[in-house]
Amino acid sequence: MIVEDEAILSLDLEQMLIDSGHAVVGIAATQKQALLLAETHHPDLALVDLQLSDGPTGIAIARHLATHGRTNVVFMTANSAMLPEDFAGAIGVISKPYVTSGVNAAMAFLQEGVLRPPPVLKKPASLELSKFYSGRWFPPAG
Amino acid sequence: MSMRQSGRMHAHQGFVRAFPALEAMIGGFDSTDMPVVIADARAPGLPIIYTNEAFTTLTGYTAEEAAGRNCRFLQGAGTDPLTVTRIRDAIFAGRPIAADILNYRKDGSPFWNALSLAPVNGEDGRPRFYFSCQLDAGGRRLDLNRLEQDANAMQGEIAAKAQALEISAVAMNQAINEKALLIDELQHRVRNNLQMISAMIGIQIHTLADAPETSALARLHHRVNALCAVHRRLHQPSSPATFDLAEFLSDHVPDVVSAYSDGLVALSITSEPAVLNSASATPLALIFNETVTALLRAMPTGLAGRKLSVELSKSGTAISVTLTGNSGGAPTDDGGSWLKYADHTLIEALVRQAKAAIVWAKIENVIVVEIHIPAEAT
Incomplete structure (x- = not known):
């Protein structure tokens, strides 16, 4: 699912995801819509912008989804400095402005990480992992 | 009381040792530019028995006005009591003393008196007279005052500058923080706008499907994406x-x-x-x-x-x-x-x-x- 309040961005992102073989269960522009969408469809992944049409609710959405249900969160933001230290329980962040190849590489990696962890693919530069997931998927040797 | 005589005194030390020749020596003081006071060490209250012209010029008091009074009459409200004590102690101990003391003229104006005071012993070895010369130490004292004032002013200035510096440091930090926030915000907007432009071109390419224009649009898309790649990194907090x-x-x-x-x-x-x-x-x-x-x-x-x-x-x-x-x-x-x-x-x-x-x-x-x-x- 896509949580983004800019219609053009969500449209473009949806097309990118469909083109690379993913199914998009829906697009949400607010916290309420996002949580409803997650409860209804239980998607594997939510791509969440920080700033939504009801305010900077992206972090609260991530915190909720991290502890309820099965949906994993990856932020998509132009202001990753605003993220809390623990990424609010999210797997990581894709920095804006992203491009198709970066999103595709991140999605391929996340698909492995979410469905058959740990991922075998090399982590793409377009995706920054949270400390928790970085340690979980790439434990330090020894 | 004035004992005007001819003759010139060249060094008062000579006078100090030559008590028997007091009268003769006094004549020399009359014409010197150095204010001189002689007090009777044996009379109660140590009264002044002689002052010269230079004393009158300095203080405004004539010899008649000064005669019979204790030297204290030159003191006033601003006189440092500690200095007075030091002089008094020296007198009682029969020691010579030099001190800068704030005295007052007859018209009430203060002046710094560079006082040199020495007992002139009688034949019994005890003080018979007190001889003192006064100098208007105004200039010297003024310099000291000025130095002190300058030092104070400088200290004040330094303190003010330090404070101003601190204030400007705080303001600068604030400005730097504000600037950083502003740059963050600008970069945030640039990134969002680039994302929007990239998305619009992406949607357009998708809509046109295999139309001939798509190749030109795709080239434009990559130019915009090159900018995206620049701006994803530029001005990140780690590398401004x-x-x-x-x-x-x-x-x-x-x-x-x-x-x-x-x-x-x-x-x-x-x-x-x-x-x-x-x-x-x-x-x-x-x-x-x-x-x-x-x-x-x-x-x-x-x-x-x-x-x-x-x-x-x-x-x-x-x-x-x-x-x-x-x-x-x-x-x-x-x-x-x-x-x-x-x-x-x-x-x-x-x-x-x-x-x-x-x-x-x-x-x-x-x-x-x-x-x-x-x-x-x-």
């Missing part, structure tokens, strides 16, 4: 105003390769960290985008053995990047592949802006493009 060309190349070149090839072009990127200033980032990013795009478009599709290599090397602060496009075994394109597929107007304008140099050569099925980046871009 620099741009790593090597990072950009390893990020953006595969992106272009995947878009312009059928997945059969072998790509190799050899580089080392090459940090550029942010002003050079955009033109250089676009130059590389155009060059890589042109090299890929010059390759005939479908052929095996196609290769693109990007090699970044540094010589001192100057950076050179060599891009080599090998079309595999394809017959050479006599139209001059590079010339045909590169947007020269755009590349030349960008090369000028970046003060870079670009040279290219075509040898059979290999096109080599060298881009030289001046040291001033780093």
